[in-house]
Amino acid sequence: MGKRDIQIFSSLLTESNLRKVKENINSIKEELISKPDEKISFRVNGNIKRINNNYLLQELEQISKTSTITRTHYYIERLIKSIAESKTSNINDLNLNRWKEYDDIITDSLWIMDKRDKSGAHNANYWGNFIPQIPNQFLRRYTKKGEWVLDPFAGSGTTLIECKRLGRNGIGVELNLETVKLAKQNIKNEKSKEDCISKIARGDSTNIDFKSILKELGISSVQFVFVHPPYWDIIKFSNKKNDLSNAKSTGDFLNMFGKTIDNCSNVLDDGRYLAVVIGDKYADGEWIPLGFYTMQEVMKRGFKLKSTIIKNFETTKGKMNQKELWRYRALAGGFYIFKHEYIFLFQKQ
Numbered sequence: 001m002g003k004r005d006i007q008i009f010s011s012l013l014t015e016s017n018l019r020k021v022k023e024n025i026n027s028i029k030e031e032l033i034s035k036p037d038e039k040i041s042f043r044v045n046g047n048i049k050r051i052n053n054n055y056l057l058q059e060l061e062q063i064s065k066t067s068t069i070t071r072t073h074y075y076i077e078r079l080i081k082s083i084a085e086s087k088t089s090n091i092n093d094l095n096l097n098r099w100k101e102y103d104d105i106i107t108d109s110l111w112i113m114d115k116r117d118k119s120g121a122h123n124a125n126y127w128g129n130f131i132p133q134i135p136n137q138f139l140r141r142y143t144k145k146g147e148w149v150l151d152p153f154a155g156s157g158t159t160l161i162e163c164k165r166l167g168r169n170g171i172g173v174e175l176n177l178e179t180v181k182l183a184k185q186n187i188k189n190e191k192s193k194e195d196c197i198s199k200i201a202r203g204d205s206t207n208i209d210f211k212s213i214l215k216e217l218g219i220s221s222v223q224f225v226f227v228h229p230p231y232w233d234i235i236k237f238s239n240k241k242n243d244l245s246n247a248k249s250t251g252d253f254l255n256m257f258g259k260t261i262d263n264c265s266n267v268l269d270d271g272r273y274l275a276v277v278i279g280d281k282y283a284d285g286e287w288i289p290l291g292f293y294t295m296q297e298v299m300k301r302g303f304k305l306k307s308t309i310i311k312n313f314e315t316t317k318g319k320m321n322q323k324e325l326w327r328y329r330a331l332a333g334g335f336y337i338f339k340h341e342y343i344f345l346f347q348k349q
Helices: 007-014 018-033 053-064 069-084 096-101 133-142 158-166 177-189 210-216 250-265 290-300 323-333
Strands: 003-005 039-044 047-052 148-151 169-174 198-202 222-227 268-278 281-283 286-288 303-312 340-348
Touching (some): 003 007, 018 053, 018 069, 039 069, 047 053, 053 069, 069 096, 133 158, 133 222, 133 268, 148 158, 158 169, 158 177, 158 198, 169 177, 177 198, 222 250, 250 268, 250 290, 268 290, 290 303, 290 340
Parallel strands (some): 003 039, 148 169, 169 198
Antiparallel strands (some): 039 047, 268 340, 303 340
16 A cells, blocks of 8 residues: 555545545455565654554454445545544544554453463573563553662563563563573563663662662663562572572561562652562462552552452463373362462552
């Protein structure tokens, strides 16, 4: 289709013959059908606007099914507006005039994800890292390009890889030196055309001086915080006493977690968002609701709970090839096998 002028639609608003309007609409549709998944460019007042082919086809299909010229003109005006004008919020770059175009962004509280994204630098080699689709969803909805994201439990760098892909600046903190090296290599391996900064620092997020790190980068605050702590001692990440996976009790774990939230909150802009990804655990035959405990710790610090998301949790490396054994244990022990984890979304007041 190449570059077309927005006038191709504007001229139809002066046509009163419904049949003629639909003939023009159907002609454009036929042209688009031959080029699926492309971006179509339109000239609007001397500027070039790009729009997703599939989205445009859906809008044209709706126009072609109208039964009155009034309704047809209404939909054409709406389409012109979606191409020519952007309606964005203070926290993301999503154009709400074209909200239907973002059909891959999840807005429900139940997330069923079949496969991990292993494209680019993403991999599952680091035991305990979360799937890249989680930060991808949140970064697109709660940050803008060029803004700063803080991950106090950076691990192998999943969040910062997504930052690099999406044009966000990322700061990660990781306690273990070898993991820091792994994260740096993973981020380096991600080939992105976006211009952004990725910073990995070694340290303890309960007390590291975030303000000094930010000052070195020439900023004073971040716009989003992503917290994916150890699920207490389910996976031992090191032998260090200040590692959350080595906490001696639930209380100790929550104390260290709370200190991390305090530290992150000090550099998060008011009104912006913080997400926590966490799962529960068993201990001595009892279900320990780490998810709700950590949720309460964040809320104690003045954050508003915006959403609770339940995400499916598939077999871990530790339980791989042991499904039948775990099913027997569940039947014998009177419990249910973990198949979900929580994602809590908070807004700083």
